[in-house]
Amino acid sequence: MEAKTVDAGLLQSRYRLTKQRAAVLRALGDGKHLSAETILERVRAEMPAVSLGTIYRTLDILREIGLVQIFSFAGSAARYEATLEKHHHLLCSNCRSLTNVRADGLADLAHDIARRERFSNIDFALTIVGRCHDCTNRNGA
């Protein structure tokens, strides 16, 4: 069902639906917050000849269409995620894991700010950085 929506997204766009693009979408489907390198591995499981360049080109197209969200890090590789429903992120400063959360009420807050500052056509993202439960117990760095 997601795959259907997702393929439709590409078909409706000005881009062609190729094997490679479908495979990237599939790779994103069952895993979250993947790096381009990880996506490459997954896609290569079914299509060994795919190149990293194609992965990046595809991810960029998917982002443009709105099917993929990018999460950029200071000082390491970005992570990519299929846009299923609006959510936000908790990032563990220790193990760098990402957790998805909903943030009810944030939309109103963001739209108020945007209106006040005369921004239109907005999207918004909340990132909470902290130490996750596991890392807190496990103590460490």
Next chain:
Amino acid sequence: MEAKTVDAGLLQSRYRLTKQRAAVLRALGDGKHLSAETILERVRAEMPAVSLGTIYRTLDILREIGLVQIFSFAGSAARYEATLEKHHHLLCSNCRSLTNVRADGLADLAHDIARRERFSNIDFALTIVGRCHDCTNRNGA
């Protein structure tokens, strides 16, 4: 006054207060959201021999101490900003300008989420992406 706080921050830390580090802090003081390259230019205005490596090393130390915040982009250079008071960002998707805003009520929301997810020691950042007023009028891409 900011300079005093800021130098104190370095002095209290395990790091030395060098001319270069003071200059980086000064460069950040009167301009916001600067790239490492821009900071280099500003610092070189008074100290021509400073290297980009030193700028990056200094920014990393300042971030560690908490005097500087990093704003990472997908696909271009990061921007750095002195941490004066807690605020959030509006990013124009067209001209890439950054605007600072306060977001009252967001702290409560973020802490609620963190508590629920058992994250401790959190910080949080809201980024709103959209088209700024100028770019909306100016139409374009």
Next chain:
DNA sequence: CTCTCTGCAAAGCATTTGCACATTG
């Protein structure tokens, strides 16, 4: 004086791009 910092230049990574061939619609 000792330990830390700096400049320089080279290395490292993630990401992007040019080109000739393959594929899609």
Next chain:
DNA sequence: CAATGTGCAAATGCTTTGCAGAGAG
């Protein structure tokens, strides 16, 4: 078929690092 997409490999751009000499405390 014509237009678009792909693999490959080289290029790019930001950021990091090793080293030998300079500077801080």
